[in-house]
Amino acid sequence: MKTLLTATLLLAFVATAHAESPFAGVWKQNRAKTQYDANGGVLKIEADGSGIRYSSPGLPVYGGPLDGSERPGLGSMAADTFKLTKRGDRGYEAVLSRNGKAVNREVVEVSPDGKTLTTSSPPSRLERMESSRPPCSPIAGRAAREGRIRLSAPGSRTAISPSGERSRSR
């Protein structure tokens, strides 16, 4: 009887605690139900003198020549610095630094036909956690992040062609 009473009180406490804090819990995003602003995916890259000017929706981010020198960001990003470096004929790398330390690196590349743009950044911590693969080469890691290959079991990899065909090698 005493055990039953204790269990009842415990359940009542948990139920009350939950009722007092509707926010508490583990939440997982459902991307299919997430609604993005129609203008939210628009990036603007303009020629600006001998360099470029890059703006995300409503926010000028950085600008300047692709010469590898470090410059302050634009607008609300003015406290940060950006180093823009040309990569081939169709791409560049942007390194964001804050308080003198690099905090993000992004590679921006236009497709050969000029119709699509790919931006890629290092994998997030969660992506690293989900991967059981030991550290791979930077080139393979970059290719995976850019979607050109997909890393799978250790020692093997799956290459994905532009048409979506997959080939696996070990």
Added chain:
Amino acid sequence: MIIAESNGVLTMSNPVNDTRTIIDLNQSTATVTGAPNPATDITRTAKRIDDRSFEMSTTRRGRLNTSVYRVSADGKSMTIRFTSPGDDGKPLTTTSFYERQ
């Protein structure tokens, strides 16, 4: 995302970027910890809207972003409505949908 609450203080842990946001709805303050190199010119405020929703705002160099967290009546889902100013003055809005695990 994991949220815990104690006496009006919410702790939101984000496993993606390994940060933790402490939101004190009593003091209307919000702080972020765990970011390896945080921006120091950001101000954050928070306020409770009602029993199932609150708002957190961040301002950096005059640019105001607002996130409204709202839990559904049945407690099973939550939306985060993020609003930021657009180039043309019209706000850009993304509504993220979350399900309780």
